[in-house]
Amino acid sequence: MIVAIDGPAGSGKSSVARRIAKERQLTLLDTGAMYRAITWECLQEGIDPTDESAVGRLADQAHIDFGTAADGSQTVALNGTDVTQQIRTPQVDQNVSAVSAIHEVRKAMVELQRQMGAQGDVIAEGRDIGTTVFPNADVKIFLTASPEARAFRRTAQREGMDAAIQADAQVNAREQEKILQDLIRRDQLDSSRAESPLRQAEDAHHIDSSDLTFDQVVSQIEALMDEVTNA
Ligand code: DC
Numbered sequence: 001m002i003v004a005i006d007g008p009a010g011s012g013k014s015s016v017a018r019r020i021a022k023e024r025q026l027t028l029l030d031t032g033a034m035y036r037a038i039t040w041e042c043l044q045e046g047i048d049p050t051d052e053s054a055v056g057r058l059a060d061q062a063h064i065d066f067g068t069a070a071d072g073s074q075t076v077a078l079n080g081t082d083v084t085q086q087i088r089t090p091q092v093d094q095n096v097s098a099v100s101a102i103h104e105v106r107k108a109m110v111e112l113q114r115q116m117g118a119q120g121d122v123i124a125e126g127r128d129i130g131t132t133v134f135p136n137a138d139v140k141i142f143l144t145a146s147p148e149a150r151a152f153r154r155t156a157q158r159e160g161m162d163a164a165i166q167a168d169a170q171v172n173a174r175e176q177e178k179i180l181q182d183l184i185r186r187d188q189l190d191s192s193r194a195e196s197p198l199r200q201a202e203d204a205h206h207i208d209s210s211d212l213t214f215d216q217v218v219s220q221i222e223a224l225m226d227e228v229t230n231a
Pocket of ligand 1: 009010031032033035036096097100101125126127128129186190
């Protein structure tokens with residue numbers, strides 16, 4: 001089964017996909033991590049993230065491997081270097097929309113994603129999974145939440161908490177406001193770019209997670225998966 005989960009930053013895609021991958025023994029494909037890894041490499045190499053040909057070359061040559069850490073969490077390696085932590089910095093956040101808007105980058109990443117999905121049992125999350133990467137996915141979800149709810153979750157995550165579990169976590173208000181502004185800016189860039197903008201596939205189920213618990217979102221998606229399996 002292929003499950004596609006798309007939605008804006010902070011909508012809860014990653015946590016939900018991680019949980020379902022574990023419960024249903026599906027391979028987890030965090031496509032945002034791939035765009036982040038390319039962005040990190042650009043910054044390391046001093047390449048301007050808007051320099052399409054230089055960034056495209058880098059993406060063409062990239063080897064990205066997902067692995068599993070001792071605690072069961074997913075790791076990401078780029079050309080043999082573990083970049084799991086490095087790809088979550090504010091600097092990467094600020095530059096990843098520019099990098100992921102480049103045609104050559106998307107072409108290279110979509111090809112890698114399809115290769116990774118070729119074995120079939122995959123839950124992939126990103127922005128264009130249901131529309132472009134796996135248009136024939138068995139279950140497509142478009143997961144959204146209000147910008148405020150998303151900023152809160154991202155801030156809690158940055159501060160080492162899991163908002164999926166600690167819905168009443170106390171976070172730094174200034175930090176939350178900064179993250180909110182960055183999310184709004186990224187939403188705008190990701191939704192308005194020419195190639196594979198963030199949009200809901202026609203056959204995707206829309207779930208707004210603003211007022212749902214993490215477990216409620218997981219069960220709604222698993223129920224949709226069961227419908228397909230039992231059809
Ligand atoms: O889900 P995330 O925040 O880790 O994604 C990082 C960025 O990568 C996001 O701003 C948009 C881009 N992205 C994309 O363009 N296509 C995808 N399939 C996944 C992410």
